[in-house]
Amino acid sequence: MSTPFYVSPQQAMADRAEYARKGIARGRSLVVLQYADGIVFVGENPSRALHKFSEIYDRIGFAAAGKYNEYENLRIGGVRYADLRGYTYDRDDVTARGLANVYAQTLGTIFSSAAEKPYEVELVVAEVGESPEGDQIYRLPHDGSIVDEHGSVAVGGNSEQISTYLDQQHRDGMTLAEALRLAVQALSRDTNGGEREIPAERLEVAVLDRTRPQQRKFKRIVGGQLVRLLGGDSSAASEEEDEDGGKGEGKDGDSAK
């Protein structure tokens, strides 16, 4: 019987991290930015049905880069976690920090367990507060660490370069249209420094809008509204609610107590 080769723990972990990072890098990048009235998620996504961004709870949104089946699993796990917690306690007791912790524990355990392959995903969990100071954005890399981000964050293949660009350009109190245009500029930059065009129909955009009257603040921005915002038409913001469509719901005020 042959003895397996000795692999140092450092080497084993480095290999797993390398594996996960490569997987994530194959996916397209996405960015999450704070703006004056909330948090905007922007990514390149040719699919209309398979989303990279989604609603977890009233004020909490989720973004993921990497392998679809793995982050979809984590997303549904997060929705279940949030709904169960809100059902057991109260809707106010569901927080992005709690959810980010659970994700970090889950990713960390999977990453260091020799029996499982590491997840090739990088997540962002964001919660919109009553004011910009209350906004929280957490980035969760594949290995179970948590990074508390401010202002802007990018994950996915080209994230380092995009982050650097966003750090330079992003400022507090941007309007939605400004933040959106900055995000698209950042995403359009190629690794080799060139730029390419991303048409509106290949963009997936969602916001956590603190000014939304409904309890659920998550909303997708699609179609005409997205084109108007990208085109820089300042009247677009006032028409947001009309385009709202089926998303979110009309639980108004405290009638559901």
Next chain:
Amino acid sequence: MEANPRSTGRLPAAFLTPGSSSFMDFLTEHQPEVLPGNRQLPPVQGTVEAPHGTTIVAASFPGGVVLAGDRRATMGNVIAQRDIEKVFPADEYSAVGIAGTAGLAVEMVKLFQLELEHFEKVEGAQLSLEGKANRLSTMIRSNLGMAMQGLAVVPLFAGFDVDRGKGRIFSYDVTGGRSEERGFAATGSGSVFARGAMKKLFREDLTEDQAVTLVVQALYDAADDDSATGGPDLPRRIFPIVTVITEDGFRKLTEEESSAVARSIVERRQEQPDGPRAELL
């Protein structure tokens, strides 16, 4: 090995198992003890005394549906609560009104709202109106054990069917039996009188405002003849809860709006205590 989901440990396997988009199915798998239907009630002599909610009425009009309820909860011959709310939004395009044991009913609505919201978040699309009505049916059925001990919950479900472009009303019995009602419906102890009133006043071509007046008239008549139903309480400023669901979604009338309707009805009844008269032939 698996951590408590409420602490910060790893998500247990049940959370990450793909499959069902139903929150109730997930609870059945993961924490069956918190589901209302799974609670075992010890055998009791006679019935359990608990506050009961009373009358709920609904009426459809071209373009939508209204759902309204009185504000009284009774426990035997005692008024347990004067300002209980028994009509709730289920989601953006539907509402549910509950008659029966108030505590259980409120819990059922909470779980029902969550069930619809959970499905919407997981699937990225809303359930059809029929689908929603069926989920409610299942929930009522799971309460049958309690119902046989006198703790029944009988809701009325109304919503705007986005696919068909019209308002629809579903009524239930204690066993979860569901039937779609044409025009108008009522449930609860005062429902007999409310239905009688609506039968005489309902027309197919009501406007939204007329439909609102109709349901408040019906609640007035129910309160007139049923001691468990509360009428508009002018001194305390307690008025029926009236909700309207149209293409634009769910809307609850503000206190000013519902008080205006209730006051005008009370005023007219000063002259005609039995309300508007229908044609004899």
